[in-house]
Amino acid sequence: MGIGDKTRNIGKIVEGKAKEMAGKATGHESLERKGKAEKIKGKVKHAVERGKDTFRH
Numbered sequence: 001m002g003i004g005d006k007t008r009n010i011g012k013i014v015e016g017k018a019k020e021m022a023g024k025a026t027g028h029e030s031l032e033r034k035g036k037a038e039k040i041k042g043k044v045k046h047a048v049e050r051g052k053d054t055f056r057h
Contacts, residue, residue, distance in 0.1 A: 012042030
C-alpha cells in the first residue's frame, strides 16, 4: 500500500468520524449517518489495501 493510499483512507475515516460527531452534537441525523457511512467506507478501503499488501509480499 502506498503512503498516499494509506493517508487517504485514514483521512476518510477521520473525516467520517468528525461528521458523525458533528451530527450528534447538533442533532442533525442526516449528517451523522453520512459520517458513519464515510467512516465505514474508509475502513473497508483500508482493509482491502492491507490485504493487497499481504499478498504482494
